Amino acid sequence: xxAATVWALPARWYSDPEIYQAERRHIFSRxxxxxxxxxxxxxxxxxxxxxxxxxxxFVRRGEDGALHGFHNVCRHRASxxxxxxxxxxxxxxxxxxxWRYRSDGALDHVPLFxxxxxxxxxxxxxxxxxxxxxxxxxxxxxxxxxxxxxxWLGPIEDIVERTAPAQASFGRELVFVADCNWKTxxxxxxxGYHIPPLHPGLNRDLDWKRYRVINFDGGSLHDGPPxxxxxxxxxxxxxxxxxxxNSYPDGxxxxxxxxxxxxxxxxxxxYWRPDSVSQEDFEATIAYGVQVSEEDQWITPIIQENLxxxxxxxxxxxxxxxxxxxxxxxMVRQAMGSAA
Numbered sequence: 001x002x003a004a005t006v007w008a009l010p011a012r013w014y015s016d017p018e019i020y021q022a023e024r025r026h027i028f029s030r031x032x033x034x035x036x037x038x039x040x041x042x043x044x045x046x047x048x049x050x051x052x053x054x055x056x057x058f059v060r061r062g063e064d065g066a067l068h069g070f071h072n073v074c075r076h077r078a079s080x081x082x083x084x085x086x087x088x089x090x091x092x093x094x095x096x097x098x099w100r101y102r103s104d105g106a107l108d109h110v111p112l113f114x115x116x117x118x119x120x121x122x123x124x125x126x127x128x129x130x131x132x133x134x135x136x137x138x139x140x141x142x143x144x145x146x147x148x149x150x151x152w153l154g155p156i157e158d159i160v161e162r163t164a165p166a167q168a169s170f171g172r173e174l175v176f177v178a179d180c181n182w183k184t185x186x187x188x189x190x191x192g193y194h195i196p197p198l199h200p201g202l203n204r205d206l207d208w209k210r211y212r213v214i215n216f217d218g219g220s221l222h223d224g225p226p227x228x229x230x231x232x233x234x235x236x237x238x239x240x241x242x243x244x245x246n247s248y249p250d251g252x253x254x255x256x257x258x259x260x261x262x263x264x265x266x267x268x269x270x271y272w273r274p275d276s277v278s279q280e281d282f283e284a285t286i287a288y289g290v291q292v293s294e295e296d297q298w299i300t301p302i303i304q305e306n307l308x309x310x311x312x313x314x315x316x317x318x319x320x321x322x323x324x325x326x327x328x329x330x331m332v333r334q335a336m337g338s339a340a
Contacts, residue, residue: 007314014181014307020262022339028053030143038133045088058082062103069131075124163235163247165274176267178297180304182259190324213324220324251285
């Protein structure tokens with residue numbers, strides 16, 4: 001961070017609707033986003049829908065066995081094509097006027113449209129998105145020029161491979177909604193400075209004074225050395241903009257901090273149980289994680305209220321404890337450019 005004092009993002013960046021719309025265009029439309037699990041699309045015709053940062057999307061297993069992703073927007077009058085969160089469909093047909101599309105997104109059938117000699121059918125395919133899978137997680141990217149998912153993950157791939165249980169199966173998904181901007185929650189994730197006063201359990205298990213955040217190109221790895229006899233701390237980290245992982249001896253979890261407008265964030269946790277861990281111990285691991293999350297969910301709306309109160313603008317960031325926050329803020333500033 002250097003010798004000079006560095007400052008947090010301006011308070012208005014955490015609530016301004018125009019800033020949020022710029023973030024949708026300049027951040028979330030250009031990064032890989034985790035939206036679900038590949039197991040939800042086991043059979044041809046199965047699909048899931050999602051709306052990360054307000055972009056309506058769906059991914060469907062085609063009859064060819066491949067995964068196909070599209071914006072969930074009919075090219076006729078913008079209706080959603082698939083209106084359930086998940087399901088199975090033999091055809092992709094708009095519920096509004098019956099326009100039908102093939103598995104590859106090409107427009108297939110336009111009922112009773114009338115005479116239109118220059119109708120550009122070949123130009124009205126669905127807007128496609130990239131789809132990829134990592135460790136059973138389904139990722140999408142709206143930017144055709146983005147790097148491959150495995151490259152985007154960077155060192156996360158290696159550290160999860162080294163620290164995660166060799167055999168683990170999906171156990172449970174938990175969803176919470178926090179009344180705060182998505183950046184408020186990422187700020188909180190990106191530092192251990194708040195652990196002693198806010199997280200008594202983590203403070204008991206972590207050697208907080210040796211806690212470090214190691215930034216890499218596009219994200220951060222957190223090094224929280226465990227205290228003697230602790231079984232909870234492990235490897236954990238974050239990838240810009242909103243993906244995180246925790247790899248513990250007794251389990252593996254993934255998290256996303258999904259914006260729902262400028263003042264609300266949807267938190268999704270997927271917990272995976274190692275084959276060697278009993279259900280009882282797995283439940284204890286989930287309870288531990290939920291306790292930490294609930295503590296964060298308590299403080300972040302309080303911070304959000306004060307960010308909008310009109311008194312605070314920017315605060316100084318600790319060079320010892322908040323280098324991860326500073327790195328996140330620099331990534332946001334760089335992505336936004338003149339749009340902010």
